[in-house]
Amino acid sequence: MELLSSWCYDGSLPESYVMPPERRPGNLVVPLEKSIPVIDLQCHDPKDTIQQILKASQDYGFFQVINHGVSEELMDETRNVAEEFHAMPGLDKERECGKDPNGSCKLYTSSYAYPREDFHYWRDAVTHPCRPLDERIQYWPEKPTRYREVVGTYSVEMWKLSCRILEFICEGLGLSVDYFSNDLTQVPKIMINYYPPCPAPSLTLGLSKHCDPTIITILLQGQINGLQVFKDGRWIGVQPLPHAFVVNIGYLLQIISNGKLKGAEHRVVTNSRYARTTICFFVYPRDESLIEPAKALVNASNPAIYKAFKFVDFVTAFVLNPDDTGEAVKELITLNP
Ligand SMILES: O=C(O)CCC(=O)C(=O)O
Numbered sequence: 001m002e003l004l005s006s007w008c009y010d011g012s013l014p015e016s017y018v019m020p021p022e023r024r025p026g027n028l029v030v031p032l033e034k035s036i037p038v039i040d041l042q043c044h045d046p047k048d049t050i051q052q053i054l055k056a057s058q059d060y061g062f063f064q065v066i067n068h069g070v071s072e073e074l075m076d077e078t079r080n081v082a083e084e085f086h087a088m089p090g091l092d093k094e095r096e097c098g099k100d101p102n103g104s105c106k107l108y109t110s111s112y113a114y115p116r117e118d119f120h121y122w123r124d125a126v127t128h129p130c131r132p133l134d135e136r137i138q139y140w141p142e143k144p145t146r147y148r149e150v151v152g153t154y155s156v157e158m159w160k161l162s163c164r165i166l167e168f169i170c171e172g173l174g175l176s177v178d179y180f181s182n183d184l185t186q187v188p189k190i191m192i193n194y195y196p197p198c199p200a201p202s203l204t205l206g207l208s209k210h211c212d213p214t215i216i217t218i219l220l221q222g223q224i225n226g227l228q229v230f231k232d233g234r235w236i237g238v239q240p241l242p243h244a245f246v247v248n249i250g251y252l253l254q255i256i257s258n259g260k261l262k263g264a265e266h267r268v269v270t271n272s273r274y275a276r277t278t279i280c281f282f283v284y285p286r287d288e289s290l291i292e293p294a295k296a297l298v299n300a301s302n303p304a305i306y307k308a309f310k311f312v313d314f315v316t317a318f319v320l321n322p323d324d325t326g327e328a329v330k331e332l333i334t335l336n337p
């Protein structure tokens, strides 16, 4: 399977990228004005910050953070290195992603399920774990030359930011602040997405409607529109704000919060003029972690609405059918009546 970036500039949209009419993005111009909440993390009243995060996580499952403490210089450098990576020749990218015999660094096009897909998505991606950094970094790309240094520093900052946001969420939900300081968050991964300019944006997608199979996701989306959130039956664009991060609640946190927080559905649309490079920090549990509604949130008047399961079984079910309507996932998490 050839990377999209190796042929996409020839100006055609192959049939295999054309979505059936009911799944096409259709109207690409979605409202940005009623967009998702922007939360200032430097605000001096932590109670207020917690309330804003909780409300956004309930209403949208999405929010943006500003004044988050990560330097703008590091954010810019990381985006530059990410763009340089995807601009390398395909063979170089394959070589740079093939350093771990166990395949922990993955390079793919469309989704990880390319051979099984009915149609393909307009993106390439590279992903790798990033903790503990000193064990993982030896398998990361060494080209572009500053990749390891910059992405390594970035992943440490993302780890700190994710812990901080999860502490706010714990306080808001009424969980102990260290609820996530364990196996639930120990396997974070970086993913660098590349969506080249697309000859026919109304016929295809960069990523289909999905809910991340994570605890939370922190996204650096840059200046180009493309990310949309599904709320109350319609799509809302996530407005690019300079040096903000987009945070979204993952499917697993929806379950742990017993449905109080929303693992929001989202998708990516393409555009015909600009390439879009985005960097995700996915907070994942260890395979053997048990995912279940937090005991502190469940009682006689608020019974658990999800079953307990191992994360690895969730991944297996998710891979079978990644749309959040996936029957295999529903069967795994739904309590028997
Ligand atoms: O690139 C984006 O804007 C979002 C990417 C995303 O949703 C994902 O990789 O799960």
Ligand SMILES: [Fe+2]
Pocket (backbone or CB within 6 Å): 210, 211, 212, 266
């Ligand atoms: Fe996502």
